[in-house]
């Protein structure tokens with residue numbers, strides 16, 4: 001029986017596909033446009049829009065008994081109905097603490113994740129929901145352009161603390177859950193190894209590059225004004241709320257990654273070292 005990894009191009013999905021393939025599991029990896037999807041080894045690319053599965057969904061799910069599901073925007077009901085019908089027995093859903101954290105769960109990010117969680121629960125398929133902490137990849141999303149072009153980072157709430165988690169750890173946990181029964185509880189909250197202030201996270205990148213990266217502190221209003229529309233305003237507002245509420249606190253750290261994988265969660269530095277090219281001037 002095969003494992004279907006949806007979002008096989010994604011930061012987590014690509015790593016999960018590679019890991020499952022390397023361990024010898026039959027894997028199918030999906031993307032909405034599979035013509036540009038490059039998968040490792042014997043993994044089979046399939047085209048699939050989770051919100052509009054149609055015939056492609058049936059093809060992608062043929063012979064599949066376990067699924068990794070991205071929390072996409074829109075209804076995944078038809079996909080899940082098809083999955084239950086073809087006999088998918090277990091599913092790992094990537095979600096976000098935004099689904100339950102005060103100040104987020106009733107805001108756009110929380111609502112999207114809660115909707116997918118509800119659909120999965122109603123599908124009747126046995127599942128585990130993953131709640132990873134602040135993704136290390138946020139550093140590239142939020143700061144890489146600034147660092148490359150100006151050598152500095154401007155941000156609000158630089159004293160907010162988060163627990164960056166390496167995408168390899170999330171992929172490793174998901175691979176374990178999809179292939180072994182040992183840790184299949186209803187949910188797994190995953191964190192990185194250490195609480196870090198945002199400004200300290202930038203300092204780690206600077207250290208890896210061998211340069212100092214000054215942080216220019218913005219007010220909330222300045223951060224909102226600077227945004228060029230890449231992040232929709234309501235989402236940006238929520239992200240700023242979360243950051244403001246995290247100033248001066250130590251972000252939670254748990255041992256779930258170590259419990260499941262057998263090794264400590266990877267430090268942010270190891271992600272930064274592997275991705276230094278994204279922060280270097282071109």
Ligand SMILES: NC(=O)c1ccc[n+]([C@@H]2O[C@H](COP(=O)([O-])OP(=O)(O)OC[C@H]3O[C@@H](n4cnc5c(N)ncnc54)[C@H](OP(=O)(O)O)[C@@H]3O)[C@@H](O)[C@H]2O)c1
Nearest residue numbers: 007009010011012031032049050070072095096132134135
């Ligand atoms: N940022 C955080 O700190 C944080 C914390 C906790 C959880 N999370 C969760 O983690 C997610 C990001 O994970 P990531 O970095 O691995 O994601 P990513 O690299 O942005 O990849 C997202 C994947 O979703 C797929 N996708 C989107 N819409 C789809 C649809 N309608 N049908 C099928 N596939 C679809 C994309 O596939 P295509 O190739 O078809 O585009 C893509 O491969 C966030 O969206 C959030 O849910 C984030």
